[in-house]
Amino acid sequence: MDTLMHLRITNGRVIDPANGVDGVQDICIADGRIHAIGDTPAGFHTDREIDASGLIVCPGLVDLSARLREPGAEHKATIASETRAAAGAGITTLCCPPDTDPVIDTPAVAELIRSRAAAAGHARIVPLGALTQGLAGASLSEMAALKEACCIGVSNAGKPITNNHLLRCAMEYAATHGLMVFLHPEDEWLRNNGCMHEGAISTRLGLPAIPESAETAAVAQQLVLIEQTGVRAHFCRLSTARAARMIARARYDGLPVSADVAAHQLYLTEMDVADFNSQCHVIPPLRTQRDRDGLRAALTRGTISAICSDHQPHEPDAKLAPFSATAPGISALETLLPLVLRLVDEDVLPLGDALAALTIHPARILGIDAGTLTLGAHADVCIFDPQRYWEITPATLLSRGLNTPFMNWEFKGRVTHTLLAGKIVHEVP
Amino acid sequence: MKRHNIQLDKNGRLRHFLTIEGLSRKLLVEILDTAESFSGVAEQTIKKVPLLRGKTIVNLFFESSTRTRTTFELAAKRLSADVLNINVAASATSKGESLLDTLHNLQAMHCDMFVVRHDRSGTAHFIARHVAPHISVINAGDGRHAHPTQAMLDMFTIRRHKKEFAPLSVAIVGDILHSRVARSQIHALTTLGVHEVRVIGPETLIPAEAEALGVHVYHDLREGLRDVDVIIMLRLQHERMRGALLPSEHEYFRRYGLTGETLAYAKPDAIVMHPGPINRGVEIDSAVADGPRSVILEQVTHGIAVRMAVMSMAMSSHASLEGTT
Numbered sequence: 001m002d003t004l005m006h007l008r009i010t011n012g013r014v015i016d017p018a019n020g021v022d023g024v025q026d027i028c029i030a031d032g033r034i035h036a037i038g039d040t041p042a043g044f045h046t047d048r049e050i051d052a053s054g055l056i057v058c059p060g061l062v063d064l065s066a067r068l069r070e071p072g073a074e075h076k077a078t079i080a081s082e083t084r085a086a087a088g089a090g091i092t093t094l095c096c097p098p099d100t101d102p103v104i105d106t107p108a109v110a111e112l113i114r115s116r117a118a119a120a121g122h123a124r125i126v127p128l129g130a131l132t133q134g135l136a137g138a139s140l141s142e143m144a145a146l147k148e149a150c151c152i153g154v155s156n157a158g159k160p161i162t163n164n165h166l167l168r169c170a171m172e173y174a175a176t177h178g179l180m181v182f183l184h185p186e187d188e189w190l191r192n193n194g195c196m197h198e199g200a201i202s203t204r205l206g207l208p209a210i211p212e213s214a215e216t217a218a219v220a221q222q223l224v225l226i227e228q229t230g231v232r233a234h235f236c237r238l239s240t241a242r243a244a245r246m247i248a249r250a251r252y253d254g255l256p257v258s259a260d261v262a263a264h265q266l267y268l269t270e271m272d273v274a275d276f277n278s279q280c281h282v283i284p285p286l287r288t289q290r291d292r293d294g295l296r297a298a299l300t301r302g303t304i305s306a307i308c309s310d311h312q313p314h315e316p317d318a319k320l321a322p323f324s325a326t327a328p329g330i331s332a333l334e335t336l337l338p339l340v341l342r343l344v345d346e347d348v349l350p351l352g353d354a355l356a357a358l359t360i361h362p363a364r365i366l367g368i369d370a371g372t373l374t375l376g377a378h379a380d381v382c383i384f385d386p387q388r389y390w391e392i393t394p395a396t397l398l399s400r401g402l403n404t405p406f407m408n409w410e411f412k413g414r415v416t417h418t419l420l421a422g423k424i425v426h427e428v429p
Numbered sequence: 430m431k432r433h434n435i436q437l438d439k440n441g442r443l444r445h446f447l448t449i450e451g452l453s454r455k456l457l458v459e460i461l462d463t464a465e466s467f468s469g470v471a472e473q474t475i476k477k478v479p480l481l482r483g484k485t486i487v488n489l490f491f492e493s494s495t496r497t498r499t500t501f502e503l504a505a506k507r508l509s510a511d512v513l514n515i516n517v518a519a520s521a522t523s524k525g526e527s528l529l530d531t532l533h534n535l536q537a538m539h540c541d542m543f544v545v546r547h548d549r550s551g552t553a554h555f556i557a558r559h560v561a562p563h564i565s566v567i568n569a570g571d572g573r574h575a576h577p578t579q580a581m582l583d584m585f586t587i588r589r590h591k592k593e594f595a596p597l598s599v600a601i602v603g604d605i606l607h608s609r610v611a612r613s614q615i616h617a618l619t620t621l622g623v624h625e626v627r628v629i630g631p632e633t634l635i636p637a638e639a640e641a642l643g644v645h646v647y648h649d650l651r652e653g654l655r656d657v658d659v660i661i662m663l664r665l666q667h668e669r670m671r672g673a674l675l676p677s678e679h680e681y682f683r684r685y686g687l688t689g690e691t692l693a694y695a696k697p698d699a700i701v702m703h704p705g706p707i708n709r710g711v712e713i714d715s716a717v718a719d720g721p722r723s724v725i726l727e728q729v730t731h732g733i734a735v736r737m738a739v740m741s742m743a744m745s746s747h748a749s750l751e752g753t754t
Contacts, residue, residue, distance in 0.1 A: 200641035204450065206550040206573030206612055209637065276551035320529055320559075322549035322571075 005047040006030045007422060008040065012052025012383060016059060017356035018372035027057060029379040032422035037373065048424075050417055052383055058355050060092025060380030060418065062362040062371045064260050064308035065236065066333060068094070068125070071112060072101025077313040077400040079113065082333065083122035085399035087426040089334045090382030090415040091309075092123055093363070093370050097182075098130040099157035105130035105141040107149030114150060122425050124380075126366060128155045128182055131170050137161040140170055143177050152366050155182035155236070158283060160218070162188055168225050175231040180367065184236045185218035185243065186284065195324045197285040201270040207324060210285050212240050219243045223250050226257060234365055235259040237310055239284035241294020248303040258365050259303060261295050262310035263339040264330055264405070266348075268292075272405060278319045278326040279405040282310075296348050299357065306362040307354075309336040313401020331401030335392065337384065338411035345412065379422035388414040435557055442746040445557045445566040446739050448575040449616035457584065457620055463738035464585050464731070470507055471733065480741050481510035484541040488514045489531075490569070491547040496705055496729060497569050497579070501544050504736035513540070528552070529559060536561055542744060543567070550574035550609075565743040567736075573607050579704050580613035582735040584621060586728050587659055590700050594621040600653055600695070601644075602629045602685060603663030603712055606636045606674075610704045611663055619643040629653035630685060633674040650685050654694040662687050662703045662713050670711070678711045688714040692722065700724050 007029040014025045014037065021037070028036040028044050036044070066086065069077040086094055096113060098104035104113070110127045117125040129146030131154045133139050143154055154174050161167045174181045191214045196202050198209030219235065223246065226233045238244050238261050247259050264282065269289050272280045280286055298304040312329025319326050340358060344351045363371030370380060391410050394402050418426035434451050438444040443456065470476055486505045488498055498514065505512045517531065535543070542565045545553050550572030557566040570576040584594075591597055599618055605611045605628045618626045619642075628639060629647045639646050647653030654660060670678045687701065701713075701723045709715045718725060 198637045200638040203636035203638055203642065204612070206571075206575070206609055208573075211637070276554050317527065321527070322547065322552040322555045324549050324551070324572075 008046045012057035016373040018360035059359040061358045062093040066094040066311035079116040080120040081400045087122040088398040092380035097157040110149040131156040135159040153180035160188040171229040171231040180232045187218045190214035197270045244298035260306040276323045283328040307357045314403045341413040381419040383417040384415045447553045447568045464734040467737040468734040481508040484510045486542045500732040546570045576609040580617040582732040597623045598625040598657040599659040600627040600657040601661045604634045
């Protein structure tokens with residue numbers, strides 16, 4: 001283990017949405033924590049100085065959902081490979097859903113993941129525990145034990161629970177233990193084995209389709225149960241404008257629910273599937289332009305407070321088949337910040353709000369101490385050059401998964417340094 | 430992110446035949462005219478032309494078929510090509526070899542054309558994107574997506590009987606949702622410029638936003654058939670007859686079955702078509718299927734000439750590709 005350095009980041013534009021900070025300032029880091037912002041304390045000895053002139057310095061990004069593929073699918077990716085990619089993308093905290101193999105329904109699996117992450121040393125991983133044993137939706141998991149093993153919440157990942165009695169009890173039990181429930185709203189029967197949005201494009205392509213109601217019907221049921229049980233709940237990966245409106249109404253009525261969206265849902269639509277492009281096969285599916293605009297609007301209004309990568313790396317073969325036979329998901333860690341910066345360029349969000357959706361907001365949803373540059377906080381820092389153009393290519397991607405519909409896109413905004421607890425884990429020469 | 434039309438070579442000629450969508454009226458008419466020129470071949474004593482002599486065509490069927498496979502085989506043989514029939518049960522590929530591995534193996538045997546049927550939408554596109562440049566791919570039906578040669582033989586049959594497309598009203602009746610035939614017919618009919626295409630069926634069998642395909646949707650058979658020139662009945666798959674989509678075949682026949690009584694709503698010279706195989710007494714009454722207005726067996730005959738046309742056109746485009754390299 002390297003000894004912790006005293007580090008100074010000079011002349012950067014520091015943006016820390018949690019503290020309302022936006023201005024050119026220096027940051028001093030000592031013992032892995034934020035030691036000072038602004039004037040350097042007298043006698044501060046600096047081992048290393050990073051000149052951040054022209055760069056933006058913000059808290060390390062917090063990603064609400066990244067599949068790391070370990071344990072269980074190491075042929076796709078590993079904790080070491082994906083946390084390294086995260087560091088390259090300025091992400092310092094990753095929330096890992098419980099649908100690993102074996103499932104995170106025992107403390108042992110949660111501990112395995114955390115110890116592998118610690119050994120790799122590129123990023124923090126906070127695991128979600130399984131809401132039901134084996135995610136089978138039949139019996140409750142040992143949530144108290146999972147909480148002791150540092151699972152910060154519980155989720156059934158993408159596996160719908162069709163038994164509403166069981167879902168109600170799972171929510172009550174999670175509430176008993178103060179655990180947040182992360183819900184993926186999808187009605188399995190309405191999904192009906194579909195693989196893309198039900199609409200004009202699915203009709204043309206003849207692909208089995210997923211109606212909007214697969215999401216909205218689930219949101220409606222879950223909102224009722226959340227209200228009844230009083231559990232703290234978060235809606236993951238919204239894909240429809242209507243579901244966002246339903247959640248906005250519930251929040252207006254005082255229900256403390258939050259929601260996130262995957263970055264690709266803010267750009268791509270069903271139109272991108274139009275030539276059977278398997279790189280655009282995602283669940284929930286890409287919806288209409290109206291939905292995309294509705295999700296963007298929900299983001300500006302604060303109904304959706306966090307943007308995540310929904311990173312799902314795959315080996316090339318997983319995408320080499322007829323559309324419906326391919327595995328859904330996008331390798332998305334490294335496009336998270338660039339896509340969000342595009343939202344800023346397109347005047348959807350001011351830069352501060354955009355960075356809040358990647359830092360303090362997801363950290364608050366997870367209930368963890370991260371996503372800020374507050375004095376004394378862990379020095380998890382992302383430094384990026386907002387003017388630097390770069391192209392996503394197989395050579396520039398660090399993730400083992402090369403499955404991205406954004407391949408060969410040119411993006412503006414490149415991470416130059418990532419610090420994890422004061423240690424430089426990524427640096428572009 | 431739109432790619433160029435992979436069905437066409439750089440001179441705009443047919444290279445693969447995957448879907449009707451995106452092809453020009455001129456090209457569709459060229460297919461029909463070429464098929465017309467081949468339709469005499471079967472009446473000759475020697476039913477062969479030497480156009481594709483020395484070429485190897487693989488019928489790659491991942492889904493069972495009698496009519497389509499047989500007419501493709503006959504069409505290839507009448508063009509003097511060598512034909513290889515491969516029936517790959519879906520389970521064989523799921524046991525190990527991937528679709529791409531199967532293709533690469535066949536490619537290594539120096540085949541020139543794949544005629545592909547598969548139960549997943551988009552398979553023909555997928556194969557066309559991954560084969561060597563000298564190979565043409567003909568879609569013989571992919572999932573619910575497309576069955577372009579069936580649509581073209583239907584257009585051929587309609588043109589034989591009605592001469593012009595422009596004044597026609599055409600009704601397609603039945604399970605539009607799951608039908609690749611209906612999708613290809615709709616694209617062909619709208620491209621060829623018919624006056625009106627109607628689709629008729631219960632809401633459970635009509636796909637979402639069907640109007641975007643350029644059709645009018647009817648739920649009442651009699652209303653939908655009023656004054657049409659062409660009636661195309663679709664096959665109702667057995668697995669759809671009872672369950673969430675339909676209560677029973679009995680009720681379906683009562684509401685949507687074509688009988689002498691319902692046929693009377695169409696124009697007096699309307700023709701009745703069906704891609705086969707027909708379910709007598711489910712979607713169509715025997716008296717109508719075997720009656721004077723039915724052209725169902727003609728469709729089968731025309732399938733050979735149309736498939737000869739498509740195969741020779743696709744192959745001639747890749748002959749010129751060889752010439753340029």
